[in-house]
Amino acid sequence: MTTTTAKPANVPEQKGPDGGPLLEVRDLHVEFHTRDGVAKAVNGVNYSVGAGETLAVLGESGSGKSVTAQAIMGILDMPPARIPKGEILFRGQDMLKMSGEERRKIRGAKIAMIFQDALSSLNPVLSVGYQLGEMFRIHQGLSKKDAKAKAIELMDRVRIPAARERVGDYPHQFSGGMRQRIMIAMALALEPDLIIADEPTTALDVTVQAQVMDLLAELQREFNMGLILITHDLGVVADVADKIAVMYAGRIVETAPVHELYKRPAHPYTRGLLDSIPRLDQKGQELYAIKGLPPNLLNIPAGCAFSPRCPKAQDICRTEIPALHDVAERDGAAMPGRRSACHFWKETIHG
Template identity: 70%
Template sequence: MMTTHTDVLPTEGGLGNTPLLAVDNLHVEFSTRQGVVKAVNGVSYDLYQGETLAVLGESGSGKSVTAQAIMGILDMPPARIPHGEIRFRGTDMLKLTDEARSQIRGQRIAMIFQDALSALNPVFTVGWQIGEMFRVHRGMSKRDAQKKAIELMDRVRIPAAKQRVHDYPHQFSGGMRQRIMIAMSIALDPEVLIADEPTTALDVTVQAQIMELLAELQRESNMGLILITHDLGVVADVADKIAVMYGGRIVEKALVHDVYRTPAHPYSKGLLDSIPRVDLKGQELYAIKGLPPNLLAMPPGCAFNPRCPYRQDNCVSEAPPLYEISHTRSSACHYWREVLDGSHE
């Protein structure tokens, strides 16, 4: 997949141990009339080739803002990135010129958005919108680009692609529209694909099909996939590792099966406990108490402390660092041991 691109950006060391994409201590803030909103506060994660990272969190946790920072599609201003690096194959993209950055965007790092109806332009045919990638970035003729668009639509399994290439987005169902979005994003064989809640706007059976498609495309092209979601159910089958975000920070990083078995942060545990389970049918569903934090007035200490059943005095006075539990696992909780033990019960 990285045949023609690898020489454009220098890579540090072997490909095996350099992450494809590394977000390092990223801070993003927005200046608003009410004050500075710190949407992302020191987020770090790595993505290796062929790997799927799930970024989990509720609205306002900073997961989408982080993704937009990676893509370079934040409106700056009002957004600002005061600290941090986003390294793509070892090169900090935040230090690149706009010109160099736009060579990566869409071609080497691509993105899928949540609501495909509003994310696709209503006045152009889907063929035009997919083909645009080839016409603009590869200088192809209209006819060739159209052919490529049909191939891609076939690849994401849109029936009768040859006829439907002339249709407009509103003429497709939700699931088909998301497939078109996917076709567009993988058009130029990106090395990293960021899917921002790709199935949230879809009904459950279609969700599964889209996730399957994404997983399959990822296996075929060996790209790195960042899957942003608030739905734990979506993650389990597809992701390799998981980063749970809360209040603009990562609160737990782990291999996906470890989190499911034994969460090491009260918030991840709360999320898992609030999934409906067949064996607990009839019992009241668990819900995390309270509301997500107000980014303008974050609670002192650990951002989760007002909602946390494990809270002690030092949770209010002292923000927990990301404790390393093992080399694949860390938790931003002073009492991760207790949480882990509690999960074993």
Template identity: 75%
Template sequence: MLLEVRDLHVEFRTRDGVAKAVNGVTYGVDEGETLAVLGESGSGKSVTAQAVMGILDTPPGRITGGEVMFQGRDLLKLKEEERRRIRGAEMAMIFQDALSALNPVITVGDQLAEMFTVHRGLSRKDARAKAVELMDRVRIPAARERVRQYPHQFSGGMRQRIMIAMAIALEPALIIADEPTTALDVTVQAQVMELLAELQREYRMGLILITHDLGVVADVADRIAVMYAGRIVESAPVHDIYKAPAHPYTRGLLDSIPRLDHKGRELYAIKGLPPNLTRIPPGCPFHPRCPLARDVCTTDDPPLYEVSGTRGSACHFWRECLDG
């Protein structure tokens, strides 16, 4: 296994109390595999990724338990200097907002070239040549001229391609893409996802794709992990999830996708709101919004039941959900 996250716990100390953002998350991704991590905003998807990358804001964030095994090493036990050498070279992250992630006062060429001067010791001239190659690789037109431009001179889709170029620069074994198609129109979304899939096949990278959009991952993911209130509530191969979800929350997400054959019908929405992470309800955290909830759901926190050898569901009544 390329990456294994085991029973990870992350909390934030706030004025309102301790927010338990990640509560025992366990998942893994192998070489050449794509794991899609799904869930509403605030479910813990990005915080888990930041903990894996070692870029969690501390304070107020704090990892309180678990392991992050990457190529046989527990990253949580490494010194910061060792983590810094791994970031970029062995694992990289594509951030949600490329305009905020890129330095606005440094040309994109210099930002790409820095990867090679810092991690590979290349000269400024050779690093600039590598930057042009990368921009060509992610299909940015007129790369030799545009390498001197600043982030604000690129469109949203082109900036995201720059972020992808930075992520693949040193050919890492793992890339984490955090909402890489947010704020992009549908056509550009498809182009970006196609580019990511192509690069993954070429470099045999493991890919963790963080998103709230089930439609984005249908054609690219191998496995899906669905998160709610900082927990994995369902994990399964992608086709099993779409064919028959085994958790009411996953079913609600699928039913919320607009469909051409439902023209004229009211779009389904999951009732209620995600819980306040400083006051997660007892029992199953989804029970206040769940159509299958019963008395046991309000008192007993369900484990991740084994539905089959390749999937699990944190629902006491997963069989009923699976049967529709």
């Protein structure tokens, strides 16, 4: 087996204030040591986000997209998790080498996270206002009264109606959409540079989903934050992302600017995903279905992890792990930001 650890992306980035990208993940590996063996959840992931930029990380369950985010936040349970290799650079500093105290200062204040399930992320026995104000009391040492005023201001900002009256309410008194707004308010409280949103709208109804995504995009522009949006929903991504990284079995299999990806996928997995979702504006006959099942993380297939499910797989796919190649036009013109981890990316993108 050849090693194909991809080099960090040499893609032009929107730079953070000090020249480099805001956050850069380099060759990150995460394993889980379980009774049944070592589950390789993340196997060499590289990505970066600049200020004001939205990176969507797309993948199915088990693709390692959430584990990567948890590694960035430093909220993986270790053990069983282990990070054998890799760097997570925040403004050029490797967070994996920082002390617990240093990381804690970054977490919440500089990088904040929004979870899928707002109800279980909020403490049910404390009022929403108290939980929002807590951030200010702990990190900025504000008085109780000032913290409450700040909490109301935040609730206004995420457009919770009647914030002043509702500041003393408890999480269960809010609807799902409102709770997700509170989570967003909490993440925004200390005006972080980067927000990681892990499936922020999956648990919400369609009409509420649209409201929440709009709010998130608007706040991102207002504060010029970096946003990592983790999702399995190709539709949600299409709306807000600038660039997309598609993950499969712990690796990035394709990166592309958002419009490009949908028009001309360069990896058979991405193509399969796009073909397998029914469209609202078209009534197709039979859906294309990717055959088989996602791989076993304890026993990832040799070569390209997607090869057992891939309609185009050749012998080389079963033996050699494909590197994340730069993708180019038919005439050799560079396609900035586009990379594909497929031996046959040319055939895939150019037909």
